Amino acid sequence: MIALACDHGGFDLKEAAIEVLKELGLEYRDFGTHDRKSVDYPVYGARAARAVSSGECDRGIILCGTGVGIGITANKVPGIRCVTCSDTYSARMSRLHNNANMIALGSRVLGTELAKDILRIWLTTDFSDEQRHRDRVEMIARVERGEEIE
Ligand code: RB5
Numbered sequence: 001m002i003a004l005a006c007d008h009g010g011f012d013l014k015e016a017a018i019e020v021l022k023e024l025g026l027e028y029r030d031f032g033t034h035d036r037k038s039v040d041y042p043v044y045g046a047r048a049a050r051a052v053s054s055g056e057c058d059r060g061i062i063l064c065g066t067g068v069g070i071g072i073t074a075n076k077v078p079g080i081r082c083v084t085c086s087d088t089y090s091a092r093m094s095r096l097h098n099n100a101n102m103i104a105l106g107s108r109v110l111g112t113e114l115a116k117d118i119l120r121i122w123l124t125t126d127f128s129d130e131q132r133h134r135d136r137v138e139m140i141a142r143v144e145r146g147e148e149i150e
Pocket of ligand 1 (some may be wrong): 009041065068
């Protein structure tokens with residue numbers, strides 16, 4: 001189950017994200033917003049991130065004008081590793097090396113077709129099973145818990 005959320009600034013990419021989810025046969029839960037009326041991006045970033053953090057959703061796609069504000073918000077929720085992404089290489093590597101469980105895209109930054117390619121790659125790439133990457137992701141969790149890592 002994929003969490004999907006956007007603010008008014010990200011709304012224009014939402015249909016593109018839904019098309020990719022359907023193309024890949026992935027179920028999703030839509031946390032709003034549902035039109036272009038101005039709303040506060042932290043509300044929608046937090047809704048989707050909390051659904052991923054709780055395990056209700058496996059991963060999340062969030063959209064705002066830049067992908068920045070909503071991504072920063074998501075990263076404040078424990079257990080979230082959200083990548084704000086504008087290219088396919090980072091999309092792939094964020095899964096392979098960082099096990100990113102959320103992606104934030106900016107609808108004022110990306111064209112529709114690039115956004116769809118980024119999402120296809122991000123949704124179909126698995127985390128690398130190499131120990132060094134698992135260790136580094138665990139270090140991120142330790143930083144989140146306020147633990148020393150060096
Ligand atoms: C809304 O105008 C805009 O600030 C928001 O969508 C996002 O880009 C914030 O980071």
